[in-house]
Amino acid sequence: MSDVTRGGTAGPVHVPVRGKAHGHDHPALVHHFADLDQQREASSLGMWLFIAQEIMFFGGLFLLYAVYRNLYPHAFAEASSHLDWKLGALNTVVLIGSSLTMALGVHAAALGHRKAIAWWLIATIVLGAVFLGVKVVEYGEKFEHHLVPGPHFHYEGPDARPAQIFFSLYFSMTGLHALHMIVGIPILACMAWMGWRGRFGPEYHTPVELTGLYWHFVDIIWIFLFPLLYLLGAHQPHM
């Protein structure tokens, strides 16, 4: 009999585990967690790890960028001057604004302000949509000027080949970034709906919080993309 207990358990005694005082009967608690705190911490860590892998995913593209930028500094600067930095700057401001409304939305959720959650998240969605709209305008412009890499790519000057690499990276990085926003918007809508229905409060608002983390991460990627892609050639007299 003694063997059983030596195995590391204190035997068949039901042991109260974690702080049961907190959110123990909340409808959002999933069966395998002891309480809402454990559930929240686990979800938040999971989201951060997801963001860590996203950083490495974009990291591969940043590496391609870093190497080719170092190989072809002049070509990159010149190609960059074909981008409209004003639109880029506008989008930066829009996206920073959407990060602010997102943060305020999370704030409202933590306080349990039902309508405020919904309105802030809707504001975030609108700003996100503005960003994507500007992006569509920009892409359209590149398409007209034959700056989309591929068979129709046309670029004057001796640096056409490195310029094509620049535009490939431009489209991959901004495209992947836009894709993340497109994924984010329905999630935001869902959160706004749940917030409106009063599903969040001081005790439980993890989904909004995690959506916020994701949205801010997307903002951070853009914070790097803007100077790296748009501003290389800004001090050149091209445009």
Next chain:
Amino acid sequence: MPPGIPLFPDGASTMAPRVDALYLFLVALSAFFSIIIFTAVIVFAVRFRRRSEGERPPAILGSLALELVWTLVPLGIVAVIFVWSTELFFSMHRVPPEAMEVYVVGKRWMWKAQHLTGQREINELHVPVGVPVRLLLTSEDVIHSFFVPAFRVKKDALPGRYSILWFEATRPGKYHLFCAEYCGTKHSAMIGTVTVMEPAAFQAWLSGGAAGQSLASAGEKLFQDLGCATCHRPDTLARGPNLEGLFGNPVRLADGGAITADESYIRESIVTPSAKVVAGFQPIMPTYQGLVAEEGLMQLVAYVRSLQRPAVAGGPPTGTSVQGAPAGPGASPGPAPPGQERP
């Protein structure tokens, strides 16, 4: 091992005994540690086998002293291997200056070699014994790898850039040449023979056959045909840098940097002229990417290499290997264009 099973490859280069020595050292080391581990595992498993179900062995938590020993001792051993192998690796990269040049292009699925004297070979390479040979390698398509097991050397031939491999054969004979980097359907058929000959026999081989023109003069012809001489000329009408005496010397670039004019630089300047513009010149040269095959590029490189500045006394920068190449185009040496570095 029964007879008939080969255990050790032929060694026929100066590098072979050095690589073998490191290999044998590592084999002995591995055997030593494997035997210690195997013996210990088996002896412990038998000596301390379970004799009854109720047995309770003592709890041994560990020993800091032992952990330190088996951390630091292997660390010391790998440090020795590291220094030894890195030294060996570096000497594989220190090409003797007097080395004989051969230009090699890998192409699916063959090795094409060009000697400076103009001999061309496919899937064969003839070299003299006792003379260092420097191969300038590149590829026309995918990545290949030039591998001669008997010489213990290998180097990838990459498209779009030059890599260098050197060896000095020590024993006449025929040795395998393999492509070691997977390159598609007939990868395993991209093999050939390296024939090592006595110097006299090699000279005879060089002078025999239809050698035709030397590599540099083939390059010169290409240089004329492509119209390079319109701009690259040693007089005041030059719109491109003068190429005489360029090779092996530093070049100042328009962006303020500097680079030594080696084979890679010359190749790059032909296919991607805008990458490194010489200070004082406009980036007006068109690209010759795709217009000249890799072998042609190598001929151009050999030609540029052969262009010495007539005015300067003293040997050419790269030793004897370019002797016999024609001395530049007939144009008279004018003032060097601005930006052309003088040593």
Next chain:
Amino acid sequence: MSDVNTAIDAARLRRARLNYLNVSYGVKSWLLTIDHKRIALLYLASVSIMFAVGGAFAVAIRLELVTPPGDLVQSETYNKLFTMHGVVMVFFFLIPAIPAVLGNFLIPLMIGARDLAFPRINLLSWYLYILGSAFGVYSIVNGGVDTGWTFYVPYSTLYSNSNVVTTGIAAFIIRFSSILTGLNFIVTIHKMRAPGLTWFRLPLFVWAHYATSIIMVLGTPVIAVTLLSVIVERTLHLGLFDPALGGDPVLFQHLFWFYSHPAVYIMILPAMGVISELVTAMARKRIFGYGVVAMSSMGIAIVGFLVWGHHMFVSGQSTYAGMIFSALSFIVAIPSAIKVFNWTATLYKGSVSMQTPMLYAMGFIGLFTIGGLTGLFLAAMGLDVHVHDTYFVVAHFHYIMVGGTIMGYLGGLHFWWPKMTGRMYPEWWARVAAAVVFIGFNLTFFPQFVLGYLGMPRRYHAYVDEFQVLNVMSSAGASILGFGYLLPAIYLIWSMRYGPVAVANPWGAKGLEWQTPSPPPPENFPVQPVVVEEAYDYAPEKGVVVV
């Protein structure tokens, strides 16, 4: 020992108990399960199928190589065979095998949790695995792929005429399966441990999986984006890796190996975790140097990220970059050596039982030692120049991946089989199989070391005559090895129905997973376990709590 089992059996009879296998029936109850134990069995079935597929390709390769000329299949076919052998074995078997089967099943049990932190994501991982496999099988059926599992550019982007894109998509999808599994493990190990189970009381299997998960989360995304860029480049030809358009093929190799070298540690670290469990349980003894073994896993995971350049010593990497990568590669060998020494020392004065799991553990230690030591040959730059891309490399990584990972996987499968299925495997047959696998393995792969030093390049369809004797030996060994793998496939399936019923703790082992019935109930533990002692605390005089 026996009174333990009697006690547990009695308890079991009392409760006429439900376990995770009989709690519900039907296809739907399996395909929609979020129970980590059932998902582990889903993985077991799927990776076994993929192992059989990859093994079939290996058989064809070894048959072709019996004679020097390429006479059995066309060159094109041969190239597809070794490519698909590599792709299937690496992506669809070796990387998921131990984490997704044993790790999935055991981590919650070992840390006293009811499930992984995200059970639905766990199921999603399996579906991603299946979706990726579907693309993989489609590529195979559609004519295969011939780039080598390394997808080197510009061959894969410009020249290959085979199914590079669908295979790339397959590998791309399966990456996310791997990332989500790693993410799930990290969160579970951080947040779901039973009360009293501090970090330095964790079983070493859990430590090994923690280290593996870090690589999965941080390394895998890089290969995902690399494969994506190959797919894009192949479809649109933008010049990302094409030198004619200004791209650099060597950059691809950096990106590829940044993940794919650490991926080797994704394969071997979990196996090391298994061996730590087997050695301690079979010797009924605490692991020698617990902290050192645990930290060496972390050391391998982190330093393992810094050695990728040793795959590129002859590929045009700069000489000095090579030197740094070589030095770091030697350093990453040290923690592996430390583990081997500690396992060996654990046996000293133990109570060693030579049952099947121990045979596999001994096999692992021996083969991993050889595999690890030959790794030094490849980290040594001056020597690597000669053996790079020869059969020496092939032999080396098969000693690590087959001799290491598969030995660990099979050992672990036997060890935890009673827990997973509630049945014992037939001991005699299992010992025979372990011996056959060990002999067959060495006969297959040891000659390849010699072949490599002789200079036989890898991925050769036809080869020169003097390499034949060793190739015949290798092929002969492969047939023994193949037979060795068939045996467990047969008797393990047989045992699921006809094997003797297993007790809760047939080995008298420590660890929470042995404290619950075999097979475990759906909720893992009838009551929340509390841990009050160190891992592997077998000694009677220490750390005992008698209730």
Next chain:
Amino acid sequence: MSTHIVGTRIYLAVFTALLVLTGITVWAARHDFGALNNVVALGIAVAKAVLVVLFFMHVKYSSRLTKLVVAGAFVFLALLIVGTLHDYYSPHMTAGAHAPSISRE
């Protein structure tokens, strides 16, 4: 152990700081600082990212574990980029062979 509630004034302050930094980036890009161009552009981007991470994403108020995950991800990203660029910038011993090259000053 519930979420730390950050005041809305902090959010507004961070938002203003981000806007100002964006302005500085644009201004800086129109002036040539020579070799410092990259340092300035990336330095400002890093500062902005740090603000977002610390305040909007609450890392300043989060557990050590969260901080470790964030730092770890960026460290590994740096390893990837530095490790690879190091190859491009460090010399080849064999004269005549170099990577598609970066000119060295």
